[in-house]
């Protein structure tokens with residue numbers, strides 16, 4: 492029965508569907524490599540069929556057919572996530588939504604744009620810039636990440652400090668619910684559009700998004716050098732408390748700068764210390780005020796040096812290239828922590844003492860995304876071609892998350908691999924509410940099963956935590972392990 496249904500979909504969608512094991516294999520991974528030894532005994536990550544619908548009615552038809560036959564469906568857009576968010580774990584259909592692309596309608600008077608969900612942020616920004624407009628915010632993966640994909644993740648990135656989360660900028664979305672019903676949702680409907688923010692493809696497929704835009708204005712970029720991380724938080728807070736809110740406020744710790752330097756990406760005039768980047772956009776008056784703010788904050792603090800403007804501009808131009816750090820690899824492993832800003836100094840101090848204990852160099856960088864929270868990425872080199880040392884290295888990801896947790900933080904994004912931390916990410920009432928929504932919209936549990944709501948049996952927090960701690964103990968004992 493299942494085979495016949497899949498065969499029918501394949502026939503109908505012709506060159507837009509494939510069950511070739513080679514092509515399906517390409518959909519069994521994302522940007523975060525995990526050894527088959529860990530994945531294959533537990534999960535079926537190779538889809539039986541990949542299909543590429545080109546409009547909402549086709550999405551609806553495929554979902555209706557799959558739902559009626561009990562076949563799981565996993566939506567996949569730019570696949571720029573790392574927690575197996577868009578990788579199936581029960582086979583079935585992967586719905587590659589990348590043909591749902593392009594601008595639907597620009598409302599210059601209302602300052603909103605309606606786009607198909609797989610339009611990338613760079614495409615949208617390019618289109619808006621040509622009209623004298625701009626996105627209010629976008630992820631630092633904008634060249635690959637899609638509008639729908641970011642909404643279905645948490646939706647914080649560049650511009651969020653000034654303009655709020657992506658959710659707060661959305662007017663309406665068109666979605667196809669798991670059983671194939673096409674709906675337009677707003678904050679007033681039942682369900683409300685906010686159910687889809689962070690839903691990670693588990694509640695249906697987003698096909699269109701109507702979002703606020705802003706006027707394209709000039710920008711100014713500044714880069715400060717600090718002797719070490721102890722002063723970072725104070726300076727950061729001075730910028731956050733000033734009268735002009737930065738568009739983007741980001742740091743790189745001394746280990747990150749040193750690693751970049753080794754790769755030939757060092758910043759001119761920097762041979763030690765950490766950096767704080769401040770990017771402003773706005774009217775001439777706002778930028779004037781911003782310049783005065785930078786001057787005031789730097790002149791009253793002798794531990795802070797302002798780098799040349801060109802350095803700050805180059806850094807802004809390279810804002811989508813954080814992964815160049817990977818060139819020192821073969822690969823990198825790491826954890827992204829949603830951390831209270833006020834805990835940054837304590838977090839970095841603890842992470843920096845942790846590195847030598849486990850024989851790894853830990854590099855941290857991050858963006859302030861709300862007045863209270865910063866997303867911090869802490870990474871280290873690992874060699875995915877050396878399976879056993881790499882598996883042992885994976886335990887350090889948990890150790891980094893543990894440091895984050897001790898400082899009031901939690902993982903940013905859930906997917907599969909962060910399900911053991913669900914009770915750190917959500918309070919129990921919130922998690923119960925999310926599970927209720929899932930049950931209401933997808934009682935058969937067929938949309939992107941295994942993600943977000945519960946850890947799989949072998950990843951229950953207690954067993955997972957114990958296993959990871961034992962492996963981290965091994966990493967401590969065996970010295971360098973697989974890391975470099």
Ligand SMILES: Cc1cc2nc3c(=O)[nH]c(=O)nc-3n(C[C@H](O)[C@H](O)[C@H](O)COP(=O)(O)OP(=O)(O)OC[C@H]3O[C@@H](n4cnc5c(N)ncnc54)[C@H](O)[C@@H]3O)c2cc1C
Pocket residue numbers: 522565566567568569570571572576577588608609629630631632635636637638639640641642643644645646647648649690691692693695696697698811813814939
């Ligand atoms: C260098 C780099 C920088 C990054 N910077 C940021 C950042 O600043 N902020 C941030 O939040 N993340 C960031 N990320 C993570 C990731 O790129 C973003 O979350 C991105 O928005 C995901 O979009 P995507 O199109 O790649 O989605 P995918 O990875 O394809 O999918 C993500 C999830 O959404 C679901 N999904 C995708 N499209 C749809 C749809 N149309 N309908 C329903 N479900 C769907 C999938 O099933 C999956 O669960 C970064 C990643 C990298 C590699």
